[in-house]
Amino acid sequence: MLDSATHSTFLSNTMVCDPLMSWTELFGTEDDYPSFDHQTDSDPFWTSVHPEYWSKHNVCEWLQFCCDQYKLDANCISFSRFNINGLQLCNMTQEEFLDAAGTCGEYLYFILQNIRMHGISFFTDAGETKPPIKNSNVLVRYLFNTCLLPVQDLQSSHLWEFVRDLLLSPEENSGILEWEDRGQGIFRVVKSEALAKMWGQRKKNDRMTYEKLSRALRYYYKTGILERVDRRLVYKFGKNAHGWQENKI
DNA sequence: GCTGACTTTCCTGATT
């Protein structure tokens, strides 16, 4: 699983990301990082050390691992802004992180926070019996099963799943959506334009508007994924929506 | 290349 975090693959992504800066220009050579000496291809240094103690190289190795593992688009990441050590990485605000990591930011940030709190077992125990980490939501469930689920699930999620995951991830939600009745699956769009913007970022479509997004949501009435609620900006998960119930995650 | 599912875009009209 960790084999994919190789220098060579990372180099290619780095070059695509920023052709003006080479790997060594950005992060130096492996010789610059003594801590790297004891790692092996299957057991990188960053997997055994708290993120705060990562070197610049470890930070980039971790980014590469995530890009490889989750098939994230490395082109959206500003690698030059991740030319920092682990302590600096951990001290980044969420806003700074998301800004630097582009559309991959929310996932990378989420992964980092969980590694900080729970260690690399967050990855290595994937697929095995695990206690809940935090925000027992679908995104967490996805990340628990990184070895089991096809990676494209992360980027091909449907609109209703995107909405559901936002509702279940308060730190990513930023008050854009809120539950009106969690038990009934009724939720309200608080910041319609922000929601459309986020969805647009996810789909790499800067022309997305709430009007278009709401049209897509209304199509879910037909399929039973959403049910109509006769109130403005209020929707309800239908019988064919799954993963939003607290006790069924 | 075809098909189907899903999403986007545009539109008109109604409602708040």
Added chain:
DNA sequence: TAATCAGGAAAGTCAG
């Protein structure tokens, strides 16, 4: 009046 909702229609995207 503006924002939002409702839904038809058509086109675009993408995976199988």
